[in-house]
Amino acid sequence: MATQHASDVLPTELSDSLTLADVEAGAFVKWVRQQRKLSVEELAALTGIAVPSLLRFESGIRAMRSLDTITDLADALSLSRKLLAVMVLTDCEKGRGGWE
Numbered sequence: 400m401a402t403q404h405a406s407d408v409l410p411t412e413l414s415d416s417l418t419l420a421d422v423e424a425g426a427f428v429k430w431v432r433q434q435r436k437l438s439v440e441e442l443a444a445l446t447g448i449a450v451p452s453l454l455r456f457e458s459g460i461r462a463m464r465s466l467d468t469i470t471d472l473a474d475a476l477s478l479s480r481k482l483l484a485v486m487v488l489t490d491c492e493k494g495r496g497g498w499e
Contacts, residue, residue, distance in 0.1 A: 424486035429457035462497035
């Protein structure tokens with residue numbers, strides 16, 4: 400299976416030497432949310448996830464451990480569910496993004 404590069408989803412200036420494994424899921428969700436011009440409050444309303452939980456996830460303090468939550472986030476941001484789930488699992492594997 401080919402490695403998916405960050406250039407597939409991130410702007411060129413951020414992605415020259417990154418793969419998605421290098422990007423924390425929460426930081427990616429924050430970046431996508433901002434690109435979609437959604438506030439945290441708007442994303443919370445779309446997903447049913449509390450604002451403080453979203454803020455902790457985006458800042459890497461808290462992991463999203465529920466597949467339902469990951470699915471809700473992916474759907475609200477028009478992201479691949481599989482992509483976001485793999486990013487969260489990679490964070491877990493690397494002990495980052497609230498999985499420490």
